[in-house]
Amino acid sequence: MILYNETISIDNAVAEEWLQWMKEVHIPAVMGTGYFLGNQISRLLHEIANDGTTYAVQYTCRNLADLEEYQSEREGELEARHHNRYNGKYVIFRSMLEVVAKDVERED
Template sequence: MIIYNVTVNIDDSVHNEWLEWMKSEHIPKVLGTGKFEKATLSQVLVEEDMGGQTYSIQYRSYSREALDTYYKEDAEGLRLEGFKKFADKMLAFRTELEIVDEYTVKFK
């Protein structure tokens, strides 16, 4: 399983608008591409020197091929929407993570 992680620092002046847009528009559009099975939106609990609020959005891809298809077919347009809306008020970087193993606690 591949996780496509997007870390975003958003300026406080547009934080609430950005967060609502992410929840109601952007994340549903990304999931609507059919290349991901789920998304997790998390706030990063570290204060940044640059200020603002930082979030991590982790999209679980169905496969490496699905993520590559997302890059080819969807990523540019969806990124552009955010850039047009929030331009110099946000900074984003992307990473890919591969799940090696998962563990759960078993209660007796």
């Protein structure tokens, strides 16, 4: 399984509205492409004083081929909508991770 992570620092002046838009518009549109199995949003707890709030938006997909197809076929359009709405108010860093273990438990 592949985890597609987008770490986004969003200006505090629009952070609340951005989060609502992500939940109601952007993430449903990404999920509607059919490339992803699930998603989650996490907020960074210990923020550096930079007038922004940092979130990690994560999507899971079956394999790297699905992610690469999403990136080449659909991501540009969805990314453009985000950029046009929040231009100059965010910084983003994307990463792709392969899930090598999940729900590992400690043995006593």
